[in-house]
Amino acid sequence: MKLLLVVAVALVDPDGRVLLARRPDHKEFGGMWEFPGGKVEASESPEAALIRELREELGIDVQEACLAPLTFASHAYPNVHLLMPLYVCRRWSGVAQALEGQELRWVRPQKMREFAMPPADEPLISHLLDLL
Numbered sequence: 001m002k003l004l005l006v007v008a009v010a011l012v013d014p015d016g017r018v019l020l021a022r023r024p025d026h027k028e029f030g031g032m033w034e035f036p037g038g039k040v041e042a043s044e045s046p047e048a049a050l051i052r053e054l055r056e057e058l059g060i061d062v063q064e065a066c067l068a069p070l071t072f073a074s075h076a077y078p079n080v081h082l083l084m085p086l087y088v089c090r091r092w093s094g095v096a097q098a099l100e101g102q103e104l105r106w107v108r109p110q111k112m113r114e115f116a117m118p119p120a121d122e123p124l125i126s127h128l129l130d131l132l
């Protein structure tokens, strides 16, 4: 079994809405809504990977101290087992922009189930409902 480590974040705005990004159609799970983030590269800490992904995908700067661990997803996909820590972040600098052709939406946790998300994300929604 191959273990895949992906880091993701719930960016929370002052209204308690969370940023979801729609994956570009050509990617795996294309068209589904996900938390910003991506794969942790060898030699990278999870936090450093997330900070890098947020800069690349959204053009925002986040400090490690502003990343609070919330929960994680552990999900068996057909070819890999995904382990995905989910952080919460309420402080960043810059304005989130779609730099990789994704679509962005600020979504209330109560509405999140209306968005098609990858199967691994499903159990994470109730943690956000509890938190926010």
Ligand SMILES: Nc1nc2c([nH]c(=O)n2[C@@H]2O[C@H](COP(=O)(O)OP(=O)(O)OP(=O)(O)O)[C@@H](O)[C@H]2O)c(=O)[nH]1
Binding pocket: 006, 007, 008, 027, 028, 029, 033, 034, 035, 036, 037, 038, 039, 040, 053, 082, 118, 119, 120, 121
């Ligand atoms: N970022 C992110 N990935 C998720 C989520 N849920 C989930 O199953 N994944 C899976 O985790 C993997 C992360 O892939 P990714 O494509 O975002 O990785 P990446 O940003 O490093 O992109 P790249 O590999 O295309 O350069 C994908 O297989 C994706 O489907 C989620 O909420 N956010």
Ligand SMILES: [Mg+2]
Binding pocket: 036, 037, 038, 039, 053, 057
């Ligand atoms: Mg990504």
